[in-house]
Amino acid sequence: MNRDTAWDIVTEFVQSDSLRKHMLAVEFAMRGYASHYGEDVESWGLVGLLHDFDWEIHPTLDKHPIEGAPILRERGLGEDDIETILSHGPLGVRKTLRDKTLHAVDELTGLITAVALVRPSKDIRDVETKSIRKKWRDKTFAAGVDRDEIEHAAQELGVDLWEFHVPLVLRAMQDHAPELGLSGASS
DSSP states (O other): OOHHHHHHHHHHHOOOHHHHHHHHHHHHHHHHHHHHHTOOHHHHHHHHHHTTTTTTTSOSTTTTTGGGHHHHHHTTOOHHHHHHHHHTSTTOOOOSHHHHHHHHHHHHHHHHHHHHHHSTTOBGGGOOHHHHHHHHHOTTTTTTSOHHHHHHHHHHHTOOIIIIIHHHHHHHHHTTHHHHTOBSTTO
8 A cells, every 4th residue: 555545545534634633643753763763664654644544433442443454454555554553552462663663652642742732833843852841741731641651652662752752753743844734823
């Protein structure tokens, strides 16, 4: 499957603009990690882009992403890619580096987006790791973001949360600010 086909699936199944942008953020973070590790950037990006495509039709953790897998199979996504998408769900088993990376970037992209959106400029390029860390400590900020899950996922991946993980994901998102709608108050 190529990215154009994957994007067609996203636009077919995902109506929410914020969910589409979340999926793009995860795609960009996955591409950033793939590049860092010397892995297949396209394949890693595809699983990031498609990981939540079924959330609007199966918005419960007992069905998402399990119920979406047959649709992806039918559309031609490879079994390894499907396994990685399944691994990010609550019943998933994370075996590979790519599985662990998808799990590690998923929640974090939401926190970083929230930090960008409360800045006066609404521009992610104005966000620094220290601003994310400050908001991290405020448990009322983006209360739906599971900070323990982010910490656990970074540990599972074997990376330092503040010295490596947050900066890499932030940079990947900053590099794509316009596509994420995070390039300023008018975006």
